[in-house]
Amino acid sequence: xxxxxxxxxxxxxxxxxxxxxxxxxxxxxxxxxxxxxxxxxxxxxxxxxxxxxxxxxxxxxxxxxxxxxxxxxxxxxxxxxxxxxxxxxxxxxxxxxxxxxxxxxxxxxxxxxxxxxxxxxxxxxxxxxxxxxxxxxxxxxxxxxxxxxxxxxxxxxxxxxxxxxxxxxxxxxxxxxxxxxxxxxxxxxxxxxxxxxxxxxxxxxxxxxxxxxxxxxxxxxxxxxxxxxxxxxxxxxxxxxxxxxxxxxxxxxxxxxxxxxxxxxxxxxxxxxxxxxxxxxxxxxxxxxxxxxxxxxxxxxxxxxxxxxxxxxxxxxxxxxxxxxxxxxxxxxxxxxxxx
Amino acid sequence: xxxxxxxxxxxxxxxxxxxxxxxxxxxxxxxxxxxxxxxxxxxxxxxxxxxxxxxxxxxxxxxxxxxxxxxxxxxxxxxxxxxxxxxxxxxxxxxxxxxxxxxxxxxxxxxxxxxxxxxxxxxxxxxxxxxxxxxxxxxxxxxxxxxxxxxxxxxxxxxxxxxxxxxxxxxxxxxxxxxxxxxxxxxxxxxxxxxxxxxxxxxxxxxxxxxxxxxxxxxxxxxxxxxxxxxxxxxxxxxxxxxxxxxxxxxxxxxxxxxxxxxxxxxxxxxxxxxxxxxxxxxxxxxxxxxxxxxxxxxxxxxxxxxxxxxxxxxxxxxxxxxxxxxxxxxxxxxxxxxx
Numbered sequence: 001x002x003x004x005x006x007x008x009x010x011x012x013x014x015x016x017x018x019x020x021x022x023x024x025x026x027x028x029x030x031x032x033x034x035x036x037x038x039x040x041x042x043x044x045x046x047x048x049x050x051x052x053x054x055x056x057x058x059x060x061x062x063x064x065x066x067x068x069x070x071x072x073x074x075x076x077x078x079x080x081x082x083x084x085x086x087x088x089x090x091x092x093x094x095x096x097x098x099x100x101x102x103x104x105x106x107x108x109x110x111x112x113x114x115x116x117x118x119x120x121x122x123x124x125x126x127x128x129x130x131x132x133x134x135x136x137x138x139x140x141x142x143x144x145x146x147x148x149x150x151x152x153x154x155x156x157x158x159x160x161x162x163x164x165x166x167x168x169x170x171x172x173x174x175x176x177x178x179x180x181x182x183x184x185x186x187x188x189x190x191x192x193x194x195x196x197x198x199x200x201x202x203x204x205x206x207x208x209x210x211x212x213x214x215x216x217x218x219x220x221x222x223x224x225x226x227x228x229x230x231x232x233x234x235x236x237x238x239x240x241x242x243x244x245x246x247x248x249x250x251x252x253x254x255x256x257x258x259x260x261x262x263x264x265x266x267x268x269x270x271x272x273x274x275x276x277x278x279x280x281x282x283x284x285x286x287x288x289x290x291x292x293x294x295x296x297x298x299x300x301x302x303x304x305x306x307x308x309x310x311x312x313x314x315x316x317x318x319x320x321x322x323x324x325x326x327x328x329x330x331x332x333x334x335x336x337x338x339x340x
Numbered sequence: 341x342x343x344x345x346x347x348x349x350x351x352x353x354x355x356x357x358x359x360x361x362x363x364x365x366x367x368x369x370x371x372x373x374x375x376x377x378x379x380x381x382x383x384x385x386x387x388x389x390x391x392x393x394x395x396x397x398x399x400x401x402x403x404x405x406x407x408x409x410x411x412x413x414x415x416x417x418x419x420x421x422x423x424x425x426x427x428x429x430x431x432x433x434x435x436x437x438x439x440x441x442x443x444x445x446x447x448x449x450x451x452x453x454x455x456x457x458x459x460x461x462x463x464x465x466x467x468x469x470x471x472x473x474x475x476x477x478x479x480x481x482x483x484x485x486x487x488x489x490x491x492x493x494x495x496x497x498x499x500x501x502x503x504x505x506x507x508x509x510x511x512x513x514x515x516x517x518x519x520x521x522x523x524x525x526x527x528x529x530x531x532x533x534x535x536x537x538x539x540x541x542x543x544x545x546x547x548x549x550x551x552x553x554x555x556x557x558x559x560x561x562x563x564x565x566x567x568x569x570x571x572x573x574x575x576x577x578x579x580x581x582x583x584x585x586x587x588x589x590x591x592x593x594x595x596x597x598x599x600x601x602x603x604x605x606x607x608x609x610x611x612x613x614x615x616x617x618x619x620x621x622x623x624x625x626x627x628x629x630x631x632x633x634x635x636x637x638x639x640x641x642x643x644x645x646x647x648x649x650x651x652x653x654x655x656x657x658x659x660x661x662x663x664x665x666x667x668x669x670x671x672x673x674x675x676x677x678x679x680x
Contacts, residue, residue, distance in 0.1 A: 149489030202634030294542030
């Protein structure tokens, strides 16, 4: 089985290679694609050197294509990839809201992936991280209302986002003024309540994605969700403060117990020992850290929690690879007809 | 009239001097007090040099004492200051919850200050910043439920908090590991959901202060409030995402109009022009920036907003001086009996 990464030289592409290196996914060949200016670059993978190729206009000779080169490239090329027989696991927002494209977090709704028609969408990073923790609570207690405030890292804007933070922080520490280019305003020592474009309702698209995608993944159109998405000067890992109103009351102890047995979650919740989710500890980790679990003061019987998940891993690369692993484990990932 | 600052060499003390320099408060003398190791230090004020004295054990010969040297010093010494005839405006949490101590944000409940018995408490920074924006909405629409997530600057831990962020960021950029001393964990490029001590209910004292103090200032014990307080790597200005359920529905336009005519508030709310509250623009500013005002997706007829206020100013020094200014304007700030 052949796997291809489109967007191999970006921040998520880099993580896709690292995750694939340690993945149980059974494949015989990895192809790397990126923009023409990266063509010829050699990247190490499992002791070999793989050469990056320019992404072709048409079909790609691979069984699974992990696409992470942005929405416009996915939109333009994915139909040709599918026509060529590949399964596309797409990290962009291009197809997430299409009714016939499953939006999948394997621990939560892996089964939905089985019904794909050639494209499976990987959710927005903020959504993927939240939903791992919220899904088991929703199943057991029925989430009625969910209020989310995010603390999002610069990695959400890719490698160049992290570079802008590091470079401009360095400049600012040396008394030089920095002009923002990736972000709307200088990000060092600042907070920017603006991620993605503003919509007519005053919410950003990032905020609406959390609402739209959480409902689709949990399969519950009645879920009331509101989000404030905020960029802060961190490198990796998105953190989120989540307040939940529940149909059936839950105690923090019950929630902790349930989450301790939830795949993809690490309960990190011992305040007295100063253990709670943080980018410092969650970065580079596959599991989403969940902590600060407490009885909500806003909703009787509800819960409040704090989560931190590596945006480049569970929020992107890891989840994409896990979708492929899930399908293979279900016997639903087969080489293309005609291919070996 | 004589004014004294206790804790003159701290971050808030520094801001108290700057605010007093430009204040309309009519006073003839400013005395500076700090710990013995700062005694003798000379600080500039209105073209003069003032000498810092060691805080005495007993009474201070001043009419108004602006105390910002921490809760234990206020607790220990304020009774003697009051017995000596001074009015104490205390920045610590020592007396905030005492029934006979008014907790005052002049724009909101200035009148409460008139009933003081020698001590007036300055609210917690996060509360002061939120309440300036929420109070007029509460008066007009009746806030029923308020959910707050904070983005708090290192200045909340004083000068040493800001220094730890700057020094450790510098170290980290040069590949050196830093050990936290002011904060529970390294703060550069990190997020710490832990400010002040954890309480039995799983909330931190900082989070509970927002609930307790907002209720006291707004004079509404039925207000439902829940807060998640989070330290982030910024220098000054606390930001807050606030979700409000209202008794009577409000539109964002109505709220914007109301807040445009609210003292202490700057409506900064034009997303298309990339105008919204941020530490970058709110730092050093007297007004609290309020923006991202939108119809709540969580509560029909409710509102969501984002605020940013300089923690050292409206969150501390400015509010304390404004209390004195308010009392003087009301003719309620008189030199002590026997004093000139």
